[in-house]
Amino acid sequence: MEAEYLNLLYYCYSRIEDPELFREQHHLKCLELNLKGRIIVASEGLNGTVSGLRADCEQYMKDVQSDPRFSHVEFKVESVPDHTFTKLHVRVKPEIVHASLPHIDPTKRTGAYVEPDEFRKILKEQPEDTVILDVRSNYEHEVGKFKNAITLDIENFRDFPEKVKELESLKDKKVITYCTGGIKCEKASAYLLEQGFKDVHQLHGGIIKYGIEAEGEDFEGKCYVFDNRIVKDLNKVNPKIISRCYVTGVPSDRMVNCANPHCNKHIPMSEEGARVYNGCCSEECAKNPDVRPYDGTGFYQKEMNGYNPYRGLKRQKNTSS
Template sequence: MAALHNRVSQKELKDRLYQESDPRTTISFYRYFPIDDPRVFRDELYSVLSALQVFGRVYVAREGINAQISVPQPRFEQLRAVLEGVQGLAGLRLNIAVDDDGKSFWVLKVKVREKIVADGIADPDFDMSRKGNYVDAATFNRLTDDPSTIVVDMRNHYEYEVGHFDKAIEIPSDTFRDQLPMSAEMLEEQKEKTIIMYCTGGIRCEKASAYLLHKGFTNVFHLEGGIIQYAHAVEEQGLENKFRGKNFVFDNRLGERISDEVIAHCHQCGAPADTHTNCRNEGCHLLFIQCPSCAQKYEGCCSPACQETINLPADEQKALRKGVEKGVHTFNKARSRVPGKGAGLP
């Protein structure tokens, strides 16, 4: 029986990726559908994807599947056929990355989760099958031409910062579970208006549309395929592009350009910039926006203190990292630093 987990070091896997001769395509997909035994589903899926040399992250839960992966281009149609044959995945929409170098992932991880997107919803009456209607790119543009239409961004603050749709409302939070009740509260007086929700690939705004309907809203839509599908449709159909800036993505690329506009600013000097990076100090690893000039000045670090740290001997750096909590830490404009993580931004 094939191994159901990766057993090769990250360094070796990354080296293998850069030695591949076949280019790769980065894909994302999701679907809400009932899975009786997520563990069995996970193991079978891992075997299939591994055989096709797929890399990436896949989450499986009783409520469905959520995946961001890359596949060698010669195996793309084979992958599509395999997914079509999985019970519950017929007709699955594959979102193909917009700005793709094929180096987004170098290992396959398929994990069982409680939810495919953490939502904090505990109400047993919440019904994911009762969700808002899809809108495609052309319909999105037509509906948003009406100034009374409300457009809601269901992504994190650092995603919104580098790119968003014209006149989109930001739900200012670090987590989707916090955004759901916040969105209902912020829109409480707009329950009868046309509301269109969007996110990167559709998974968050689809659940958010169901949540608002559950809370008594009446005219809720969500953008089919999210920003990724919208960008393809704009190019293929010659539509007006209402998205400004860059689309943040949760892989090694950290972003794909949707328009030429740069709407964000370097977190260190304030110059126009929209390139996310992680602080080179492994004891900090803060996600922040850095311009090329500051990247050179601070050697890829978020602060002089972290810059000083990376120039210490390796054993001293390791000692400083001991006991430091691991996790995702992002720069928030409302905070000068993330507590306990490095020295923050200058």
């Protein structure tokens, strides 16, 4: 039996002349289809993750690809038991992924694609002249990464350009970058080429596409995702846990936020570890008077605060899109 819901992950670098107008029209389209998720609109393109009923998601994909600007967008499609989001947000931002690289245009130059099956062979062979580079943030690669990949000590992707200085010794090697869905690598690989790296490639579609097409083989740990699931299983061939509980040190890929809202540290924590400080990462945090009640999940949904999906729309509900 097919799952009733789908989760869609996608991006597209393509010029949008009036991002504000497009945002409103796109927002209304998502409301008509009862979709939830996060979509970023910028003059350079579109980036989104949404969930909804299968028929609604299929219609959404058809509608997006019917626009000549996005006819080439590739959706990573996963079956899920329910919505993976509780809200819908469609926002205009300067970049569709915050890279602090507004001058980089992936439509003009970027790293060549490596398809999942080819990438799987590279992971198995591990050629000496090839480097696998993870361009994601610490909390992402600490819970899961590809075997023997180089990781960077960064809190946010916007820190990537500064860290490239540490990779000077790799300039003459073949570098293959990867991220969750591919969008960060479009700019990361382009920036590496700009900085003089000779042979730069990127995993096409990122970790998620690799999981769909190559069974996630040799991806160690779980894949961090930006929806209410937080992490998802990826490797169907040789899975393993690489992260450890922040409190007890035992292997654990269960991601939580510290129950102290002033800390809110995002870390792996086992159920046993969570019981030590009632969901907090330390004794000090557990003593904070504002500590949130620990409900066993370590996931603290932001208050809806009268959330209205139509708030901020300037046009009438029947505006065409």
